[in-house]
Amino acid sequence: MDRATLTLKDLWPCFEGIIPATIATCAKDGPPNISYVSQVHYVDPDHVAISFQFFNKTRSNIAEHPFACVMVLDPRAMQAYRLYLKYERSESSGPLFHAMSLQLQAIASHAGMSDVFRLRAADIYAVRRIERVEGFTSLPTPPQDERPPSLFIQPDLHALRVIGERLNRSACLGELLENALHCLDEFFGLHQTMLLLVDERRGTLQTIASRGYPENGIGSEVGFGEGLIGTVATAKLPLRLSGLDHTLRYARAVHDRAEAVSGPDAVCREIPLPGLSNASTQIAVPLLIRNRCLGVLVAETLEPLTLLIREEALMAIVAGHLAAGIEQSAHEGDDTVTVDTPVAAPLPVRSAISQRSFCFYHADDCIFVDGEYLIKNVPGRILWRVLKQHQEEQRVEFTNRELRMDSWLGLPEWKDNFETRLILLRKRLEQKCPDVRLVPRGRGRFALEISVKISLSEKPA
Amino acid sequence: MIPPAIVELLHTGVSVNVGTRDADLMPECTRGWGIWVENDRQAVTLLLTESASAQTLANLRDNGLIAITCSRPTDHVTCQLKGTVTHIRPATPEDYDRQGQWRRAFLGELIAVGVPAEQADAIIMQPAVAVEMQVTGVFAQTPGPGAGERV
Numbered sequence A: 001m002d003r004a005t006l007t008l009k010d011l012w013p014c015f016e017g018i019i020p021a022t023i024a025t026c027a028k029d030g031p032p033n034i035s036y037v038s039q040v041h042y043v044d045p046d047h048v049a050i051s052f053q054f055f056n057k058t059r060s061n062i063a064e065h066p067f068a069c070v071m072v073l074d075p076r077a078m079q080a081y082r083l084y085l086k087y088e089r090s091e092s093s094g095p096l097f098h099a100m101s102l103q104l105q106a107i108a109s110h111a112g113m114s115d116v117f118r119l120r121a122a123d124i125y126a127v128r129r130i131e132r133v134e135g136f137t138s139l140p141t142p143p144q145d146e147r148p149p150s151l152f153i154q155p156d157l158h159a160l161r162v163i164g165e166r167l168n169r170s171a172c173l174g175e176l177l178e179n180a181l182h183c184l185d186e187f188f189g190l191h192q193t194m195l196l197l198v199d200e201r202r203g204t205l206q207t208i209a210s211r212g213y214p215e216n217g218i219g220s221e222v223g224f225g226e227g228l229i230g231t232v233a234t235a236k237l238p239l240r241l242s243g244l245d246h247t248l249r250y251a252r253a254v255h256d257r258a259e260a261v262s263g264p265d266a267v268c269r270e271i272p273l274p275g276l277s278n279a280s281t282q283i284a285v286p287l288l289i290r291n292r293c294l295g296v297l298v299a300e301t302l303e304p305l306t307l308l309i310r311e312e313a314l315m316a317i318v319a320g321h322l323a324a325g326i327e328q329s330a331h332e333g334d335d336t337v338t339v340d341t342p343v344a345a346p347l348p349v350r351s352a353i354s355q356r357s358f359c360f361y362h363a364d365d366c367i368f369v370d371g372e373y374l375i376k377n378v379p380g381r382i383l384w385r386v387l388k389q390h391q392e393e394q395r396v397e398f399t400n401r402e403l404r405m406d407s408w409l410g411l412p413e414w415k416d417n418f419e420t421r422l423i424l425l426r427k428r429l430e431q432k433c434p435d436v437r438l439v440p441r442g443r444g445r446f447a448l449e450i451s452v453k454i455s456l457s458e459k460p461a
Numbered sequence B: 001m002i003p004p005a006i007v008e009l010l011h012t013g014v015s016v017n018v019g020t021r022d023a024d025l026m027p028e029c030t031r032g033w034g035i036w037v038e039n040d041r042q043a044v045t046l047l048l049t050e051s052a053s054a055q056t057l058a059n060l061r062d063n064g065l066i067a068i069t070c071s072r073p074t075d076h077v078t079c080q081l082k083g084t085v086t087h088i089r090p091a092t093p094e095d096y097d098r099q100g101q102w103r104r105a106f107l108g109e110l111i112a113v114g115v116p117a118e119q120a121d122a123i124i125m126q127p128a129v130a131v132e133m134q135v136t137g138v139f140a141q142t143p144g145p146g147a148g149e150r151v
Helices: A008-016 A057-064 A095-110 A155-169 A173-188 A227-235 A250-262 A309-331 A377-393 A400-404 A418-432 B004-010 B054-063 B093-112 B117-121
Strands: A021-026 A032-037 A040-044 A047-052 A067-074 A079-091 A121-132 A192-199 A204-211 A221-223 A239-242 A281-289 A292-301 A355-361 A366-369 A372-376 A397-399 A436-440 A445-450 A453-459 B015-021 B027-032 B035-037 B043-049 B065-071 B078-090 B128-140
Touching (some): A008 A040, A021 B015, A032 B065, A032 B078, A047 A079, A192 A227, A204 A292, A204 A418, A221 A227, A227 A281, A292 A309, A355 A377, A372 A377, A377 A453, A397 A400, B004 B035, B015 B043, B015 B054, B035 B093, B054 B065, B054 B078, B065 B128, B093 B117
Antiparallel strands (some): A067 A079, A192 A292, A204 A221, A281 A292, B043 B128, B078 B128
């Protein structure tokens, strides 16, 4: 080891808590103090955290004079090191505090002393100098290549772990989808992403969540086998396209096709797929469970050479978590469970508009609001049912169960994806008509909140 | 005077951790390799190695202020002694005899808590410097409530 450039990372075995560390401090009026510390925790290359459990002389000395000397031992060869520290701050919440607290609690509960051993704070110290104690042991220090990198994990691996935890903590499907795209942005810089779910009956994929686009494109559709996304859904394999030719871009292709097949009138009933019109690279990975494709996760970028095999691998792992979460929510019952942290309802919008006119077209199950296309098919029928009951019976609360039993909605008996359709509807409303909202009230229940006057009309088939 | 229970503890192969500070109040810690209580129970002698404890010895020569925390590895019974160093001298054959007794007990403790024997045996304890310390305070330091109280 190059002793001149000793870093905290070189000391990783010392932070496993195998041999207790000691801390020397000094009172302002002179007397030194030395005591054991429960945990010396690596924070970053320049900081360590020391557990603070009891008010003692060390704590009072540090408050007066914030310098300390800590001796840690590498248990592999009994090699000692001194860390010269300066106290910076105390944390009594946050991930570091919780990790240290949990470790302490586990030890304490082993000893039946949970009330006694309690972490008051993680005290953060800046490391001013590291010194190897010479003449401590006659054993050689193990060479660097014997050291597993296990304490300082790859940032990507750490990020995937955090993402996995966040996704598994999501209380409902909507939160799961939002968290997934948010995490891809936050941890891997994937700023433009979308998620499409398979509608098996109609042989299409529908956008259920997107991030980073001016138009969220929720509800837009892609057929199986169509473009990058449709191909990925059919092949059940990830695809990465770089240096895209403008004419090949799937978003335009979908739009053009709709126009060509049905004429310009049809286009107004198609929601354009979100997408960067000049994306240089796109990655699409399938959401697979038991080899069934539940959907496709898409990321794209304007910057060439930024979406590469690494990003594809990371997305594939996140897609696996998503698939499991989506599948799980499809099997959950309609029990009206109050979720501890319900999805944040969009803030009531004070609209300049005082009235909204909704029109239901029976010919194609379509709803228009103020003359603009809003939604169609099952989500359209759900909205119509809710609006009608609100108007006729002044109802504001609805349960998934009662709607599922409603034969007019035309839901399949098995795997009705009700929750997915509700999310789609909720997001279309947020975008097109924010003064009519479907606010979750725990699992299996929602409320209709309306802050304008509404009128309903129908056009028969 | 050091209470009998602490005298007994100090003679059971305890770890010896030494805290000092320099003229600028910068703290320093090191390990001692052997400790025993003098007959008057007012003083203890501990052994340090010059190579591993150079700054500690410099601090002691400068101001003599010392704190030592001694802990028995197998049950964590711990105490802290505070005081002033009265004498620093090269270890004598008699000191090494007493260090030998302490070393057997200390290595037994380390091996009992899982330290491999060859690692414990590899600790460099000689040549040593004997530090004589007049004890002015004895504090309970066993982890938990009550730690830090004067005995």
